[in-house]
Amino acid sequence: MNAQRPQALPGQTLALDTNCGKLYVTVNCDPSSCLPVEIFCRFGKAGGCGSAVMDGMTRMISCGLSAGMAPEEVVSHLRDISCHRGPGTCMDAVAQAVEAVVAQEGDEC
Template identity: 35%
Template structure:
């Protein structure tokens, strides 16, 4: 297994406001200052303290560890997008959101500048090489 890279003292990124079945969530995506690769994700719910917010926070921590250990961003997106919950769907500018996890995956896709088709093409290219 590849060792997790140390976190730099200063990173830059963006926070996206996303709709989710649980209300608005705020997904912060930070890039490594040297490589420009996505390295960590944080999520905050409009309402804190819920079980869903705790699970989503834990999920973003684990995903961040994977990204800092060399996981491809398209693998993170693929692992998060498409999961549904009983309160779904809701709709925003990125289309249908089927769960808080789906919203996090779509925020990563937006941050990476990928469209669903580009994501699949990049995945196919990495599997061929």
């Protein structure tokens, strides 16, 4: 993707259930390759430390993706991370969202 972000990018927002409640994960793709280049997350409820952590994490993931990191790397690093509440964490939800978008890569992005 170019160094300058286009005005608009195609993307999908998935609503996923996590241990902390509903998480909305938006995955935006580069229109020329249909590969993810940006991720945004929002909890169903606003505020809190979890929201801040997810915001920081997705900013860093977006930096990696826009620099050419393979989306499969994101999935492999975040998949199956659990917490004191068990599996079904926010990190795993982000991996699921990226995996779902990559699986549709052959379709129109």
